[in-house]
Amino acid sequence: MSENDFEVVEPRAASLIESLRAFGYDLGSAIADLVDNSIAAKASKIWVDFQWRGTASTISITDDGEGMDKSGLRTAMRLGSRNPNELRADHDLGRFGLGLKTASFSQCRCVTVITKKSGGDESVMRWDLNHVSNKDAWHVMLSPRDGAMKERVGLENLKSGTFVLLQDLDRVPGIPHEDEAGSEDSFMRQCQEVEEYLSLVFHRIIEAPNGVKIYVNNRRITPVDPFFVVEATQILQSHRLRDSSGATVLVEPFVMPHESKVTDQSAREKAGDSRDWVSRQGFYIYRQERLLVAGSWLGFRGWRKDEHHKLARIRISIGNQSDALWQIDVTKRKASPPEQFKDALRKIGQTTRERAKRVYTYRGSRIAPTSAFELKFVWEQVVLHGQLSYRINREHPLVQAAKNSGDASSVERLLKVVESHFPTHLIDPNPIDDQVIAIVQSSSDDDTEVRKMLVASWHALKDKGIGHSQIMTILAAWEPFNAYPALVAQLQSNPPYQ
Ligand SMILES: Nc1ncnc2c1ncn2[C@@H]1O[C@H](COP(=O)(O)OP(=O)(O)OP(=O)(O)O)[C@@H](O)[C@H]1O
Ligand SMILES: [Mg+2]
Numbered sequence: 216m217s218e219n220d221f222e223v224v225e226p227r228a229a230s231l232i233e234s235l236r237a238f239g240y241d242l243g244s245a246i247a248d249l250v251d252n253s254i255a256a257k258a259s260k261i262w263v264d265f266q267w268r269g270t271a272s273t274i275s276i277t278d279d280g281e282g283m284d285k286s287g288l289r290t291a292m293r294l295g296s297r298n299p300n301e302l303r304a305d306h307d308l309g310r311f312g313l314g315l316k317t318a319s320f321s322q323c324r325c326v327t328v329i330t331k332k333s334g335g336d337e338s339v340m341r342w343d344l345n346h347v348s349n350k351d352a353w354h355v356m357l358s359p360r361d362g363a364m365k366e367r368v369g370l371e372n373l374k375s376g377t378f379v380l381l382q383d384l385d386r387v388p389g390i391p392h393e394d395e396a397g398s399e400d401s402f403m404r405q406c407q408e409v410e411e412y413l414s415l416v417f418h419r420i421i422e423a424p425n426g427v428k429i430y431v432n433n434r435r436i437t438p439v440d441p442f443f444v445v446e447a448t449q450i451l452q453s454h455r456l457r458d459s460s461g462a463t464v465l466v467e468p469f470v471m472p473h474e475s476k477v478t479d480q481s482a483r484e485k486a487g488d489s490r491d492w493v494s495r496q497g498f499y500i501y502r503q504e505r506l507l508v509a510g511s512w513l514g515f516r517g518w519r520k521d522e523h524h525k526l527a528r529i530r531i532s533i534g535n536q537s538d539a540l541w542q543i544d545v546t547k548r549k550a551s552p553p554e555q556f557k558d559a560l561r562k563i564g565q566t567t568r569e570r571a572k573r574v575y576t577y578r579g580s581r582i583a584p585t586s587a588f589e590l591k592f593v594w595e596q597v598v599l600h601g602q603l604s605y606r607i608n609r610e611h612p613l614v615q616a617a618k619n620s621g622d623a624s625s626v627e628r629l630l631k632v633v634e635s636h637f638p639t640h641l642i643d644p645n646p647i648d649d650q651v652i653a654i655v656q657s658s659s660d661d662d663t664e665v666r667k668m669l670v671a672s673w674h675a676l677k678d679k680g681i682g683h684s685q686i687m688t689i690l691a692a693w694e695p696f697n698a699y700p701a702l703v704a705q706l707q708s709n710p711p712y713q
Contacts, residue, residue: 227351228348228353229348237321238321238545240546242322242387242408242409248317249276254280254417254505255307257306259428260278262277263429267403272389276378282331282335283332283338288340289355292315299538310543322386323387325341325383326341388401406432418439419438419440419505421437441528448472451470453466460536462536463534464531466563469529469567471571473574474492493520496526497528499529500541505547507543507548507550513551531552531560593608593632594606611629612672612675616672620671636695666705669690669706673706673711687707
């Protein structure tokens with residue numbers, strides 16, 4: 216190729232840098248993207264500080280991670296510092312080589328980074344949007360704004376780490392603009408919202424043993440786990456799906472307890488009790504333990520976030536090698552499942568929604584206790600010779616009932632349950648006609664049928680010498696009865712005989 220074959224058309228710094236502010240971050244997702252960098256740098260502590268000073272207010276993120284040397288910092292400040300197609304280390308929460316810049320620019324016009332490696336000197340660089348716009352050139356400044364150096368007190372006391380200072384916060388509510396007065400209250404409310412957001416997004420990372428500690432204005436944040444487990448939480452069967460890159464994706468459906476059942480104060484706090492339960496339903500996508508999508512029905516047709524399905528939550532855990540397949544976006548707020556998984560996810564979602572609806576519809580208090588840890592399934596997922604396989608759980612009371620009586624109707628009941636709970640979404644790679652599934656499932660959806668199954672199972676357990684109340688606890692934990700709390704409660708108060 217000769218020089219006549221191309222022309223260099225460089226981006227205009229003044230206009231592009233302003234456009235880079237519009238990637239769609241809000242304050243919470245911007246700070247979370249900066250916290251991602253600290254976690255990727257193996258920080259054990261991260262401090263997020265909001266300082267109110269009117270127009271001169273600042274937000275900073277300090278970490279005790281590995282820090283950077285001068286050339287590392289130079290690379291970090293570059294837009295597109297790394298190729299998104301590069302393989303990343305497991306703990307690396309980054310992908311695009313943009314976050315530090317785009318997240319900061321979305322909120323402010325001046326971002327200063329001061330960093331040091333263990334035993335090394337501090338390095339300083341600053342992007343100042345006013346300067347870039349005025350000069351129309353990609354100039355990174357080599358010193359902080361006047362007075363900014365004294366802000367990094369936290370960093371001075373650390374062996375290594377990084378301090379990111381956001382100034383000129385023109386996009387943050389509460390900061391005074393020419394035409395309006397500022398409001399400290401409004402600024403500090405943002406701080407509160409950011410704290411709540413980080414508590415949710417990083418809950419798995421901060422609650423892990425020896426997990427990262429995150430402080431917002433010196434207050435350590437506590438995890439908010441959308442999948443908190445209390446006695447009435449139903450953990451349904453989990454599924455491992457393999458994507459075309461060979462990576463495994465874990466899908467774990469839950470039916471959360473009805474709000475009225477979450478009486479324990481610490482559980483309420485863990486659940487983020489002030490949050491609206493209707494908006495909290497849906498799939499949650501975690502990437503390397505970091506939450507990307509918090510409750511979405513992923514655009515499946517006709518699935519709305521309504522009151523009836525508010526107890527359905529499904530956890531999806533993916534690794535960072537599947538980023539392209541899941542279409543992770545720069546702000547780390549969006550991800551959508553690859554085409555190859557949509558069918559399986561729709562079926563898992565459908566089952567979870569149906570069960571959640573039944574629990575929601577039945578709001579009585581005489582429900583037999585179901586312990587999340589003891590929930591038992593008709594089909595068991597087992598690994599045989601390194602291969603996933605499935606077998607019918609021989610402990611199921613209906614298996615006992617069929618064995619004991621040996622009559623045709625109890626064998627038929629067992630077969631119906633086995634058929635209707637067959638984990639098709641895991642085994643069959645080909646889409647199955649929805650109508651076929653609907654017909655099979657309707658046979659066990661019939662309350663009269665389920666009641667007969669319950670009674671047959673009750674007798675099978677009674678024959679083993681188990682007492683009524685213990686029988687009810689056992690039955691309530693078994694699939695499919697766990698999805699019929701009203702029928703279980705009826706049997707509890709009206710046993711077939713004592
Ligand atoms: N707090 C930090 N400590 C150490 N290194 C950092 C820190 N923040 C950024 N870096 C370095 O700067 C690089 C660029 O960060 P940036 O957030 O712009 O992109 P990224 O994290 O690679 O990808 P993404 O755009 O997905 O966030 C990082 O890859 C990392 O090497
Ligand atoms: Mg990043």
